[in-house]
Amino acid sequence: MATLAFPDFGRRGDGVEELTITDPRTGELVGTLRCATDGELRQAIDGARIAQALWAQTPAETRGRLLREAAEVLAEHVDELAELNCRETGRNETDARAGVLAGVDTLRQYAELGPVHRGHSLAGVSTASDYTRFEPRGVAIVVTPWNDPVAVACGLIGAAIVTGNAVVHKPSERCPHLGQRLGSLLTSVLPADVIQTVTGGPEVGARLVGDPLVDVVAHVGSSSSGRAIARLAGLSGAHVVRENGGNDALLIDSGLDPAWCAREAARGAFTNSGQLCTAVERVYVHRELADEFIAELSAIAAKLNDDHELAPLVDERMRAQVDEQVQDALEHGARALVGGEPDRRPGCYYPATVLVGCTPEMAIMREETFGPVAPIQVVEDFDEGLIAAGDDRYGLSATVLTPQIAHAELAIAELPVGTIKINNVFGGAPGGSAHPRRDSGAGYGYGPELLDEMSIAKVVHLAAPGGRADG
Known part of the structure; x- marks a missing residue:
């Protein structure tokens, strides 16, 4: 029987951690990637903060158009991404391809939903305007799983980007080659540092989540990881959205x-x-x-x-x-x-x-x-x-x-x-979004409501100087 291993963390001669992946079907080597260093993580977050300030000023229609273009780039590389998924996670070819196509469709959906994501007018005095407006939260850390890696990542990344956030994405250490390739395809369309991908295990994720310059964290994965993320984000004040384990x-x-x-x-x-x-x-x-x-x-x-x-x-x-x-x-x-x-x-x-x-x-x-x-x-x-x-x-x-x-x-x-x-174990209409309960997470992790999670609301009262308060 072939010798198989889960993702193996090692150190090079210069002390830099490496991540080695083998094919779960055969035990053959897929490849080795270097984990991000503390300095690289610092650079990624700082770069995201600078890029986000400019990206937030980009018209929503333009953000949607660029996300739609990114979806088309992914559509041109479906087979490549599906093959990487098969090699790193063992998923069969049909399901892997369907997962990539689902990711493409998700990007297209958020490209349409983002530009029409808006606040509400409020009933105030007749001589003033009252309304709410949504603004991007800022720097988003997106931590995604291995079991449906492209579809999940596209949902979280797409919702964050189209609402004006910049994203640092850490894909699962079980499929880092797929995560890196997904990131490179997205960055080929989007402005520099609006989306960045970093490689590493739980330690890298913890350093990202715990950074005081992070504004929102979106995580799909195990409940134990989700609890650790919530604790770290509680210290920094970052908003957390997490869809975690289930015992359905x-x-x-x-x-x-x-x-x-x-x-x-x-x-x-x-x-x-x-x-x-x-x-x-x-x-x-x-x-x-x-x-x-x-x-x-x-x-x-x-x-x-x-x-x-x-x-x-x-x-x-x-x-x-x-x-x-x-x-x-x-x-x-x-x-x-x-x-x-x-x-x-x-x-x-x-x-x-x-x-x-x-x-x-x-x-x-x-x-x-x-x-x-x-x-x-x-x-x-x-x-x-x-x-x-x-x-x-x-x-x-x-x-x-x-x-x-x-x-x-x-x-x-x-x-x-x-x-x-x-009466249907996998049934459901598109657009449905739910709050997981208890150890399964918190917040809307998908659907149109994910745009709200990636945004922060501001209430505006706009009156003329010297106007009457009672209208």
Whole structure:
């Protein structure tokens, strides 16, 4: 078996840290990049502050036009960016390409939304004008993940830039080559230092976030990283937007087709090998259809494994974390009907796994797994499942499969999550934006409302000298 490693930090002879990336499919070397030094980070933030002052004065229409041009440049390099994604994260070619195209579309959307982002007129005295106006916050630090790196980065960067901010972007240390190439394509269109990309791990991110000249921080990633970022930004006063981990529940009611429920559960748990923030992480199924549902889901998982359809996990560290949770569940009484141990093929593969006999005390039911695992707990009725689904420290999203509108309405009202999906694990109209709850983050991390997060409101009262205060 090839020797595989998660991103490896080393030091050159001159003491500069380096980041080495291997392909999670084969273990082959992708490349080595030098991490940004303290001096380079200082230069990046100072350069962003200077550039932002000029960029903020650029008409919104011009900012939108340049962002639209940047989107077209990315569209010309879809295949190149998708290939880098495959090599660094192991994502399959179809999904990687779709992620880049989603990033292109996101830039186009913000290019249109930015110029019409505006304040409100206020009802004041008749002889004065009262209104609010949005202004850019200033220097934005954008810290993005590896599991959908282009789409997420384009959303945060696009919203920040079109509202007049300058961005210093730190892509995940698991896909730095992709992050650097994305940055170089954007900078080929935008003015100097409006967007800069720096390479490094958590230490680089911490130095960026904690800088007193930073005005806003946008982070998509783990909850532990998000909490650390919030603490650092609390000292500097920077505004923080973060979409973090989830432990999303799937609640399956009685009176449904077990085969359809199994297909929905498989989509939610196994898509992108479970490496999605809104993946199904725990399943609560009504006893009435539990046996048939479990049999159908196990058959789907077994076929995925037999056909080798799942992409690898991003690196050996992630595979070890997934397996640790699975083995903990097995040691505490769960049973693996399918999968349950690392794939023996070369690469960071983990099989689609179906666990039954799971209980609330198990780590796999309490923590985000981020792997292709469907842990199942059988419940006696809908109310028991609803209580169990809501008993969680995360609050990103949840899915409910039910034929009863009353149960759907109850779940919508009771589940403490930012997004709830009824009868479709990945459904949703464009433009929807939610506040994640609890350990899943804070603020609008996407959608039109992200423009508000990247802006700061000012109230204006404009009166003529000597005018009457009462109008």
